[in-house]
Amino acid sequence: MNEPRTDSQSGSSLQTSGRKKLSLLIVQMGEVDEVFRSLMALKAIKHLYPEVSIHVASRRGNSDPFKRVEWIDSVLDTPKFQKGEDPVVKVALWIDQVILRNYDILVNWTGDPKRIRVASILTSLIPAAVKLGDHVAEDLSIHSYDGWSMYRNAWAGKNVEQDIHQTDLITTQLLTALQIHSGDPAPESAMNSVSSKFFFKAVNPALPAVWLDRPKGLKWIAVHADSMSERIAEWIEMVLRRHPDQGIVLVGDRPGFEIAANSRVVDLRGGIHFDSMISIFSNCGWLVSGEHPIVDLASLLNLRIFYAAPAGSREFSLKWTERGPYGNGHIAISSREEWKPEVAYAAWSYFQSEWFHKNRLTIHGHFENLSMSAALQEIQVFRSRIRPANEGGGVSYEPIAGVVQEFESWIYRVRGQIARGWFCGWLPGVEEEVSKLTLSPALVRRIRALNDSVIVIEQLGSQGRSTAIALEKHAKNMKSGYLMSVEDRTEIEEAGKKLLEIEGLIERVAQVEPELECLLGWYRQMIHNLESQSLAGMARETADAFDLVLEGVDLISAYTKKTLDLAKPKAITSGVVGTRELDS
Amino acid sequence: MVADIRLLQGKLIENPEQGSKNISKLIEELALEILTEEELAVAAAPKNGSGSKS
Numbered sequence: 001m002n003e004p005r006t007d008s009q010s011g012s013s014l015q016t017s018g019r020k021k022l023s024l025l026i027v028q029m030g031e032v033d034e035v036f037r038s039l040m041a042l043k044a045i046k047h048l049y050p051e052v053s054i055h056v057a058s059r060r061g062n063s064d065p066f067k068r069v070e071w072i073d074s075v076l077d078t079p080k081f082q083k084g085e086d087p088v089v090k091v092a093l094w095i096d097q098v099i100l101r102n103y104d105i106l107v108n109w110t111g112d113p114k115r116i117r118v119a120s121i122l123t124s125l126i127p128a129a130v131k132l133g134d135h136v137a138e139d140l141s142i143h144s145y146d147g148w149s150m151y152r153n154a155w156a157g158k159n160v161e162q163d164i165h166q167t168d169l170i171t172t173q174l175l176t177a178l179q180i181h182s183g184d185p186a187p188e189s190a191m192n193s194v195s196s197k198f199f200f201k202a203v204n205p206a207l208p209a210v211w212l213d214r215p216k217g218l219k220w221i222a223v224h225a226d227s228m229s230e231r232i233a234e235w236i237e238m239v240l241r242r243h244p245d246q247g248i249v250l251v252g253d254r255p256g257f258e259i260a261a262n263s264r265v266v267d268l269r270g271g272i273h274f275d276s277m278i279s280i281f282s283n284c285g286w287l288v289s290g291e292h293p294i295v296d297l298a299s300l301l302n303l304r305i306f307y308a309a310p311a312g313s314r315e316f317s318l319k320w321t322e323r324g325p326y327g328n329g330h331i332a333i334s335s336r337e338e339w340k341p342e343v344a345y346a347a348w349s350y351f352q353s354e355w356f357h358k359n360r361l362t363i364h365g366h367f368e369n370l371s372m373s374a375a376l377q378e379i380q381v382f383r384s385r386i387r388p389a390n391e392g393g394g395v396s397y398e399p400i401a402g403v404v405q406e407f408e409s410w411i412y413r414v415r416g417q418i419a420r421g422w423f424c425g426w427l428p429g430v431e432e433e434v435s436k437l438t439l440s441p442a443l444v445r446r447i448r449a450l451n452d453s454v455i456v457i458e459q460l461g462s463q464g465r466s467t468a469i470a471l472e473k474h475a476k477n478m479k480s481g482y483l484m485s486v487e488d489r490t491e492i493e494e495a496g497k498k499l500l501e502i503e504g505l506i507e508r509v510a511q512v513e514p515e516l517e518c519l520l521g522w523y524r525q526m527i528h529n530l531e532s533q534s535l536a537g538m539a540r541e542t543a544d545a546f547d548l549v550l551e552g553v554d555l556i557s558a559y560t561k562k563t564l565d566l567a568k569p570k571a572i573t574s575g576v577v578g579t580r581e582l583d584s
Numbered sequence: 585m586v587a588d589i590r591l592l593q594g595k596l597i598e599n600p601e602q603g604s605k606n607i608s609k610l611i612e613e614l615a616l617e618i619l620t621e622e623e624l625a626v627a628a629a630p631k632n633g634s635g636s637k638s
Contacts, residue, residue, distance in 0.1 A: 061625065078618050087615040095611065099601075105594065118617045121610045127600035130593065138605055147591030180593045423592060544588060 022104040029119040030112035036296030041171040048185035068200040108133025148173035154525035163416035168394035205275035218247035226252035227290030235341035299326035309334040330384040406443040453513035465546035471495040472539035
C-alpha cells in the first residue's frame with residue numbers, strides 16, 4: 001500500500017491536485033559536499049512536490065552525482081574549452097541553451113565562497129520567473145534575492161553559531177517558495193518516498209579486486225583516513241584487537257599512515273570511483289571520518305557516521321553542526337584538544353554495542369568500565385536526530401555526554417529559533433524549551449549580563465525604526481526625489497546621520513557583548529540588500545530591517561525572561577521557599 | 585511573526601526574457617572565471633589523468 005511510486009505513477013494523481021507543474025533550476029557550482037547536500041534537499045523537495053521537474057547547472061567534474069539520480073531531469077555542465085576557441089563565444093552559446101527554457105523557479109544554492117561569484121553571474125544571466133539565492137546586481141556587487149540567502153550570508157556563512165543545518169536551510173528556502181508559488185504539498189505525496197537505498201541509479205562498478213576478495217562474514221567500518229588524525233591507526237588497532245567480527249576498509253585520496261598487514265583491513269586509499277564507493281558503502285555499518293564531503297555522501301546513503309567534529313574558532317565551537325552528518329543516529333565527538341584514539345574508541349564502542357546493552361548501561365558507566373571517566377571532561381558527545389515536524393523538523397545534535405557549555409548551547413539554540421521565527425513563522429513554546437534546561441549559577445549570571453546589552457539594542461532598534469519611518473513619511477510627502485527644499489535636504493541628512501549613529505552604537509554594544517554581533521550582521525546584510533530605488537522605499541526597507549532585528553531581540557528577551565523566571569525561588573506547599581535560587 | 589512574504593517568495597522577475605543590463609560584461613566575466621578554473625584544474629591534475637574520485 002505504501003510502496004514508493006515512480007514519478008510517472010505519481011504524475012496522474014498530482015494532476016488532480018490542481019498544483020502547477022513547476023520547473024526548477026538549481027545552480028550548484030560548489031564542491032561535492034554542496035552537491036551532496038543539494039541532493040539531500042532535492043530529495044525532500046521531490047518527496048513533497050513529486051510533480052516538479054528538476055534541472056541542475058553544475059561544474060563539470062562535480063556534476064556526476066546529479067547525473068546518477070533518475071528524478072533529476074537534466075544537468076547542465078559548465079562548458080569545456082577547446083584549444084583556440086573563443087571562451088566568450090563558447091560561454092554565450094552555452095548560456096543560450098537555457099535562455100528559452102522558461103524555468104519557473106531558479107535557486108542558487110552555491111555557498112562556497114570561491115564559487116559564489118560564478119554562481120551569482122549564472123543566476124543573473126539565466127532567465128526564470130522567480131529567483132532565489134545570490135546574484136550579481138546592476139552595480140556588479142553580489143546581492144541576495146531572498147531572506148534565507150541573506151541569513152546564510154549574514155550568519156551561517158560567518159562565524160555565528162546557530163542550530164540550522166545547511167541542508168535544512170536550503171530545503172526550507174525552496175519548500176517555502178514552492179508553497180507560495182505552487183500551493184501546499186498534497187497529503188498523498190508523503191507516500192511518494194524517494195528511497196535512500198536506491199538513491200543513485202544502479203550501476204555495476206568495477207570494484208577493486210582487494211575488496212572483492214575480502215574475508216566474508218565481517219561487519220565493515222569505512223575509515224576516511226585523510227580527514228582524521230594520524231592516530232586513527234591506533235583506533236583501528238583497538239577495534240581489530242577487541243572486535244573480531246569487524247573489518248576495516250580504508251578510503252581516501254592519500255596513502256598516509258602505515259598499518260600492520262591484517263586480513264581484516266582492506267586498503268583502498270589512493271582514490272576510488274564514486275560508483276565503487278557507493279557499492280562499498282552499502283556493505284559497511286559505519287563511516288569513521290572527519291570533515292569531508294564523504295560525510296555528506298554517507299548521510300545521503302544512510303550510512304551511520306562516527307564523526308570527528310572539526311575545531312572551531314573557540315573551544316567546543318558548535319559551528320560544525322551546520323555541515324555535520326545528516327540523519328538519525330550519527331555520533332559526533334568534539335574534542336577540547338587533539339583527537340585521542342582511546343577516547344574515540346570508548347565512545348564508539350558504546351554506540352556499537354547499543355543493541356546489546358539496550359541503554360541499560362549509560363555512556364558514563366561504559367567509560368567508567370573502561371577506567372576512562374576523566375576523558376569525558378575532554379570531549380563532547382552528540383547524537384544526531386531528525387526532529388519531528390511539530391518540533392520544527394531538521395537535524396539536531398543532542399548532547400549525550402561530556403563537557404556542558406550551558407550558555408553557548410543556550411544562545412546557539414536561541415539564534416536558530418530567531419531564524420525560524422523570521423522565516424518559518426514557527427516557534428516551539430519558549431516555556432517548554434526553557435523547561436528542558438539545567439540551570440547553574442554561571443548560566444544565570446551570563447544570561448543576566450547578556451540581558452543588559454539586549455535592552456540597549458532594543459532601545460536602539462526602536463529608535464532606528466522610528467527614524468526610518470519618519471524618513472519614509474517625509475520622503476513620501478516630497479514632490480520629487482531629486483529636487484527638494486533646503487529644509488527637506490537638512491531633515492533627510494539629519495535622519496541619515498541618525499541612522500548611521502544608531503548603527504555605530506549597536507556596533508559598540510556588540511563589541512561589549514559579541515554574542516549580539518549577529519543582530520548587527522543581520523541588519524547590515526538587510527541594508528546591503530536594499531532594493532528600492534526611491535528614498536521612501538529605502539527608508540521603508542530600513543524600518544523593516546529594524547523590525548526583524550527587534551523581533552530577534554524580543555525572542556532573546558523571551559528566552560531570557562523565562563530562563564531567569566525558572567531560576568527564581570519557588571514557593572512550594574505550605575509557603576516554604578524552595579531552594580532553586582541559583583544566583584549568588 | 586514571520587518576515588514579509590517578499591523575503592520568502594524570492595524575486596519575481598517581471599520580464600524574464602529581458603535579461604540583465606550587464607549581459608556582455610557578465611558573460612565575459614563568467615568565461616574568464618570558468619577558463620581560469622579549468623586552467624587551474626589542468627595544472628593541478630596528476631599526469632596520469634583523473635576521474636570522479638572520492
